[in-house]
Amino acid sequence: MMPRRPAPRVAEPEVCSPVTCKDCGIYGLCREVNGPDVDLRLLETIVRNRKVFKRGELLYRIGEPLRAVYAIRCGSIKSYVLTNDGRVQITGFHITGEVLGLGAIVTNQYMSEARALETTMVCEVPIDVLEAYSAEVPSIRQQMLKILSQEILDNQELMLLLGKKNADERLATFLLSLSRRFQKRSYSPSQFNLSMSRSDIGNYLGMAEETVCRVFTRFQDDGLIATERRRVQLLDQDRLTSIARG
Amino acid sequence: MMPRRPAPRVAEPEVCSPVTCKDCGIYGLCREVNGPDVDLRLLETIVRNRKVFKRGELLYRIGEPLRAVYAIRCGSIKSYVLTNDGRVQITGFHITGEVLGLGAIVTNQYMSEARALETTMVCEVPIDVLEAYSAEVPSIRQQMLKILSQEILDNQELMLLLGKKNADERLATFLLSLSRRFQKRSYSPSQFNLSMSRSDIGNYLGMAEETVCRVFTRFQDDGLIATERRRVQLLDQDRLTSIARG
DNA sequence: CGGGATCTTGAGCAGGTTCAAATGCTGTGG
DNA sequence: CCACAGCATTTGAACCTGCTCAAGATCCCG
Numbered sequence: 001m002m003p004r005r006p007a008p009r010v011a012e013p014e015v016c017s018p019v020t021c022k023d024c025g026i027y028g029l030c031r032e033v034n035g036p037d038v039d040l041r042l043l044e045t046i047v048r049n050r051k052v053f054k055r056g057e058l059l060y061r062i063g064e065p066l067r068a069v070y071a072i073r074c075g076s077i078k079s080y081v082l083t084n085d086g087r088v089q090i091t092g093f094h095i096t097g098e099v100l101g102l103g104a105i106v107t108n109q110y111m112s113e114a115r116a117l118e119t120t121m122v123c124e125v126p127i128d129v130l131e132a133y134s135a136e137v138p139s140i141r142q143q144m145l146k147i148l149s150q151e152i153l154d155n156q157e158l159m160l161l162l163g164k165k166n167a168d169e170r171l172a173t174f175l176l177s178l179s180r181r182f183q184k185r186s187y188s189p190s191q192f193n194l195s196m197s198r199s200d201i202g203n204y205l206g207m208a209e210e211t212v213c214r215v216f217t218r219f220q221d222d223g224l225i226a227t228e229r230r231r232v233q234l235l236d237q238d239r240l241t242s243i244a245r246g
Numbered sequence: 247m248m249p250r251r252p253a254p255r256v257a258e259p260e261v262c263s264p265v266t267c268k269d270c271g272i273y274g275l276c277r278e279v280n281g282p283d284v285d286l287r288l289l290e291t292i293v294r295n296r297k298v299f300k301r302g303e304l305l306y307r308i309g310e311p312l313r314a315v316y317a318i319r320c321g322s323i324k325s326y327v328l329t330n331d332g333r334v335q336i337t338g339f340h341i342t343g344e345v346l347g348l349g350a351i352v353t354n355q356y357m358s359e360a361r362a363l364e365t366t367m368v369c370e371v372p373i374d375v376l377e378a379y380s381a382e383v384p385s386i387r388q389q390m391l392k393i394l395s396q397e398i399l400d401n402q403e404l405m406l407l408l409g410k411k412n413a414d415e416r417l418a419t420f421l422l423s424l425s426r427r428f429q430k431r432s433y434s435p436s437q438f439n440l441s442m443s444r445s446d447i448g449n450y451l452g453m454a455e456e457t458v459c460r461v462f463t464r465f466q467d468d469g470l471i472a473t474e475r476r477r478v479q480l481l482d483q484d485r486l487t488s489i490a491r492g
Numbered sequence: 493c494g495g496g497a498t499c500t501t502g503a504g505c506a507g508g509t510t511c512a513a514a515t516g517c518t519g520t521g522g
Numbered sequence: 523c524c525a526c527a528g529c530a531t532t533t534g535a536a537c538c539t540g541c542t543c544a545a546g547a548t549c550c551c552g
Contacts, residue, residue: 160329
């Protein structure tokens with residue numbers, strides 16, 4: 001085997017610090033639409049209903065009656081769907097500030113399953129509270145539409161990836177997408193911790209765990225990234241972007 | 247090569263007859279929610295704005311400002327997304343009664359591109375009309391959420407297929423899904439015409455055109471279906487179902 | 493009736509999977 | 523605080539599904 005360039009040491013990642021509720025998706029959107037004088041009753045409800053899920057714990061299952069939607073304050077969550085013979089397709093990884101469970105609003109049943117990837121604090125918004133306010137406050141309806149619509153966009157991107165991209169393009173796309181989302185939340189876009197396993201990444205990207213490893217290794221050999229287990233540093237975003245190809 | 251069982255002759259398909267506007271998705275949902283006494287002004291607008299697209303004509307492009315949503319009265323349409331280097335992933339085939347373009351409601355830009363697969367008549371609902379009524383009529387908001395949410399469900403099913411199923415499972419899933427949708431619209435669930443090419447099917451299912459052909463042939467040899475070009479008859483739905491695997 | 497598009501089939505190839513095994517973390521209980 | 527069990531990651535080697543390339547058959551439209 002070729003001698004591999006020693007991996008540059010990766011710096012310490014930011015700690016997942018407790019964040020103020022300003023980072024919570026629901027709050028942010030309320031505020032954006034309504035200005036600083038937004039009616040704060042919903043917000044109070046949200047802030048009061050904190051809840052913590054430990055790694056591996058289930059937020060909800062497919063088909064369960066909709067009880068609440070969740071805004072992530074800190075941590076990360078995967079959601080996934082299942083074939084009836086038990087195969088799993090992870091449909092999304094969700095990080096701080098993102099909102100889960102809204103898809104269930106129409107059928108009153110969750111359409112996917114959600115599980116914490118690490119210790120995760122969420123704001124639990126009971127559905128009756130949300131509905132009461134959405135009836136009164138147009139901005140909340142707006143924001144619900146926005147979240148649903150973002151989900152459709154994300155899904156389209158994933159379908160494109162699953163249907164038309166090869167292994168390298170998939171991983172590059174994945175890393176850049178994570179990077180962009182971290183940046184949006186004011187974390188470092190070039191250096192972060194993955195909270196999901198190689199196996200989860202492979203499942204999400206439609207490739208085997210082993211292939212994920214090999215591509216990680218190759219990217220590192222090529223000087224595109226530095227990795228050490230779940231710590232990743234992007235060294236050449238431009239080249240990654242040209243590999244990812246839209 | 248093994249001598250192939252002669253394909254049972256496929257019966258004539260139903261003609262795509264002009265349908266009354268009762269089959270149109272918007273109408274149906276209005277009526278469902280509001281009962282027969284629904285305010286008919288929106289409906290009148292819809293009925294007046296008929297439009298015909300010929301095979302290959304474009305309804306809208308990605309990024310174009312949202313002008314209208316479309317309810318298909320007769321015919322079929324494909325929608326798709328693109329990589330920035332020009333690769334295409336078809337994200338859905340739409341038939342009579344289904345509604346397109348609603349995803350654009352939030353950003354006011356279409357998120358995908360839509361093209362007629364055959365001569366297709368649609369009801370064009372200008373977006374300002376739709377928005378005016380959705381502000382007034384709660385049932386229209388309901389129904390918009392329902393359509394978006396159905397789109398998310400469909401996308402999840404496709405992601406599962408693209409990420410976790412093999413060629414046989416993909417084609418079986420595809421045929422059964424079409425069958426179900428035709429049935430819902432009161433067409434024969436066991437006998438129909440495909441309006442899309444093998445190449446489009448392959449693109450949608452994430453496989454090569456040639457592979458689609460080969461699986462069609464094998465399914466026919468196994469007595470699961472009868473095909474002749476774009477005419478398909480499902481002969482053994484049970485076995486197809488067990489192949490499709492959820 | 494001609495020509496382009498669509499569909500079908502064959503043969504060889506390749507990217508990615510599967511199976512197997514070694515190594516390295518992590519966190520848990522004593 | 524350490525040992526150990528169990529899980530995650532990495533790497534290798536063989537294999538296989540589905541792709542690519544190529545050519546022929548068939549259809550459809552003007």
